[in-house]
Amino acid sequence: MSAGTILAIACGAFYSFMFLSDSKVKIRTLTWACAGLIALATLCLLAAQSSFGDVPAHAAFGLASAGAIACAVAGGITITELYASLQPQPSANTSGQLWLVYWFVLPSLFWAPDRLGQAQSARDAHPQSSPLPKVELADPGTQDTWRLIHLHEGRGLLVRLGEKPEDRIFKLVDAKDIKFISYASLSPTAN
CATH class of the missing domain: 1.20.58 (Methane Monooxygenase Hydroxylase; Chain G, domain 1)
Structure with a gap:
């Protein structure tokens, strides 16, 4: 800025x-x-x-x-x-x-x-206003809403957002485990 x-x-x-x-x-x-x-x-x-x-x-x-x-x-x-x-x-x-x-x-x-x-x-x-794209994982047992932070060399860094910083969980996955990336969440009101 x-x-x-x-x-x-x-x-x-x-x-x-x-x-x-x-x-x-x-x-x-x-x-x-x-x-x-x-x-x-x-x-x-x-x-x-x-x-x-x-x-x-x-x-x-x-x-x-x-x-x-x-x-x-x-x-x-x-x-x-x-x-x-x-x-x-x-x-x-x-x-x-x-x-x-x-x-x-x-x-x-x-x-x-x-x-x-x-x-x-x-x-x-913040879970309600984050512009980070939503990610759907290939694992059908995963019901959590994950957000994509970064893709690099076949790996993706994901985060599950929470209201408080201590509620956030980060996850590193292979890119092949990502089924879908939704960029429709880039608007703060689209969530």
Whole structure:
């Protein structure tokens, strides 16, 4: 997800710089936009961590994605604010711009992608929202729902997902023992 984060930062910086250079917005407007995006990002990321109650894994991933994007765009806007404040102009520069980098750009580069990765991992490991393909084994006595993690050199790594990490069971099988792989489960709502 780091490429998506970098793209969101670049888009935030590009468009805010474009609007600022065309005199469509003032630095003060960018400051308020940045503050609003940071507030939105904070709410989304806290909600994704179940700070406001229990959140299903797929919803936590969506909230973390929205929070990461909002935080990254705010980081791009902050870069434009910093650049604009360093240009020769009648207004005085303050140390506030450096605090913006410290408090907003750094979290957009570290906290948001980390939280997004955690939410994606939780979504992928949850039995109801996992995008891992379902596997039917050739053994007719196997009634468990197995998910395919990886195929490599004629062997398949499977997992039986559980609500808790300690409920997960991993299994290594020969590829010939896999009767069917269902990719229809790639949608979180298809399960």
